[in-house]
Amino acid sequence: MKKLQGRTWFVLLFILLLLGGTGFLMYSYVTEGGEWVAFKANSHLYSNGQMTTGSLTDRNGLVLYDGETDSYAQDEDIRTACLHAVGDEYGNIVTGGRVLFRGYMAAFHPLTGVGESGNTVALTIDAKINELAYQALDGQRGTVAVYNYETGEILCMVSSPTFDPYDSEEVLIAVNEGDERYDSVYLNRFLSSTFTPGSIFKIVTAAAAIEELDALDSFSFTCTGSMELDDGEITCPSAHGDLDLAGALEHSCNCAFGQLALELGGQRLMRYAQEAGLLSQLTFDGVTSARGSYSVTDKDLDLAWSGVGQYTNLVNPCSMMALMGAIAGEGKAAAPTLLHGVTSPSGLPAAIVGSDSHSIGWSEETCQTLKRLMRGNVTGHYGQQQFGDLPVCAKSGTAEVSSSEQPHAWFVGFVDDPEHPYAFVVMVEHGGWGSKTAGSIAAKVLTAIAETE
Ligand SMILES: [Zn+2]
Numbered sequence: 001m002k003k004l005q006g007r008t009w010f011v012l013l014f015i016l017l018l019l020g021g022t023g024f025l026m027y028s029y030v031t032e033g034g035e036w037v038a039f040k041a042n043s044h045l046y047s048n049g050q051m052t053t054g055s056l057t058d059r060n061g062l063v064l065y066d067g068e069t070d071s072y073a074q075d076e077d078i079r080t081a082c083l084h085a086v087g088d089e090y091g092n093i094v095t096g097g098r099v100l101f102r103g104y105m106a107a108f109h110p111l112t113g114v115g116e117s118g119n120t121v122a123l124t125i126d127a128k129i130n131e132l133a134y135q136a137l138d139g140q141r142g143t144v145a146v147y148n149y150e151t152g153e154i155l156c157m158v159s160s161p162t163f164d165p166y167d168s169e170e171v172l173i174a175v176n177e178g179d180e181r182y183d184s185v186y187l188n189r190f191l192s193s194t195f196t197p198g199s200i201f202k203i204v205t206a207a208a209a210i211e212e213l214d215a216l217d218s219f220s221f222t223c224t225g226s227m228e229l230d231d232g233e234i235t236c237p238s239a240h241g242d243l244d245l246a247g248a249l250e251h252s253c254n255c256a257f258g259q260l261a262l263e264l265g266g267q268r269l270m271r272y273a274q275e276a277g278l279l280s281q282l283t284f285d286g287v288t289s290a291r292g293s294y295s296v297t298d299k300d301l302d303l304a305w306s307g308v309g310q311y312t313n314l315v316n317p318c319s320m321m322a323l324m325g326a327i328a329g330e331g332k333a334a335a336p337t338l339l340h341g342v343t344s345p346s347g348l349p350a351a352i353v354g355s356d357s358h359s360i361g362w363s364e365e366t367c368q369t370l371k372r373l374m375r376g377n378v379t380g381h382y383g384q385q386q387f388g389d390l391p392v393c394a395k396s397g398t399a400e401v402s403s404s405e406q407p408h409a410w411f412v413g414f415v416d417d418p419e420h421p422y423a424f425v426v427m428v429e430h431g432g433w434g435s436k437t438a439g440s441i442a443a444k445v446l447t448a449i450a451e452t453e
Pocket of ligand 1: 223236252255381
């Protein structure tokens with residue numbers, strides 16, 4: 001009897017395993033089928049190692065890539081501006097839509113398999129806004145991105161240098177020959193690169209100072225234009241005089257933020273950079289963004305410069321934009337996404353789209369304070385006029401990268417308005433003064449987006 005019972009249990013266990021395995025297979029078949037079909041061994045779906053079925057459009061239905069005719073948008077500037085969102089002919093841009101969304105483009109149905117013609121995948125970007133951002137960059141290297149922090153939709157995403165995808169072959173040859181015009185051209189700088197942040201990092205130092213040092217009420221500092229430390233000096237472009245925390249942020253005073261960094265210490269600054277999401281990777285739509293870095297040092301001069309966004313600090317533009325969204329949302333926002341919708345050849349929705357949420361470790365109150373300070377930066381310093389009626393909260397950065405080249409120009413922030421819930425990042429490599437170069441690009445793109453509504 002005992003023996004029989006043992007065997008019964010064994011059979012029962014075996015049946016359970018079988019049922020579980022079958023269930024898992026069915027689940028995977030329905031959820032991952034598109035990706036299996038997109039497997040490269042299905043060579044009839046590919047040309048040049050890239051899928052040629054289905055199509056990619058922008059959020060308004062403007063065709064950016066049509067697999068059936070293997071053709072791109074008609075307008076050259078739109079093709080060039082949307083290159084990193086769409087991808088090139090050889091799949092060298094691994095974060096392009098043609099690679100990321102090939103599973104959706106293949107029009108896989110769990111019952112009927114792969115359809116004759118593929119699905120239409122709509123990206124969240126607005127191609128016309130991308131074109132405007134590309135033109136505003138005016139041939140300079142860098143990135144411009146804007147997303148809706150309530151829905152997560154990335155409306156604008158441009159990376160430069162770029163090229164017309166119809167020139168994919170010539171560019172591949174030029175890249176292999178080391179042509180400097182195409183330096184890291186296959187990288188989407190927004191998603192896959194990191195840069196010295198310079199003064200935009202003062203937002204992190206300010207958050208730490210508000211929470212740890214009660215600096216909003218108690219901090220006062222007199223800037224004489226430089227601050228002597230044991231191993232060197234911190235400098236400002238000019239003497240800023242008497243400042244509180246709001247004034248130090250508005251004038252972007254290096255000496256004041258160097259002083260705050262010394263009071264906070266490297267460990268705490270690193271924790272606040274971590275809580276801001278700047279030291280981790282964001283994952284969405286199959287993309288993993290590049291990770292920023294902050295190094296703790298025991299040298300006073302390096303610590304002071306690290307609080308000013310220099311030293312060895314690095315940030316990824318996408319993580320920075322998500323931080324701006326999270327400050328606007330007082331600690332929590334939608335995570336970015338590039339997928340607007342998938343439509344089958346018969347016109348029916350073919351996938352569920354939506355974004356996850358993205359939260360940071362700073363308190364609601366700290367975010368509210370930062371909003372107020374960043375709003376003050378615009379009204380008191382950068383100038384509201386360029387943004388029309390949009391209540392923009394922002395911080396500029398002018399990041400020194402070498403003594404022989406112009407600094408990187410940054411402008412990051414958000415519109416604090418439920419009607420226009422946009423967060424943005426603009427970074428121009430060697431673009432010079434942040435608020436001037438990058439700020440004017442942000443103003444053009446934000447006002448254009450507001451006009452499209
Ligand atoms: Zn100063």
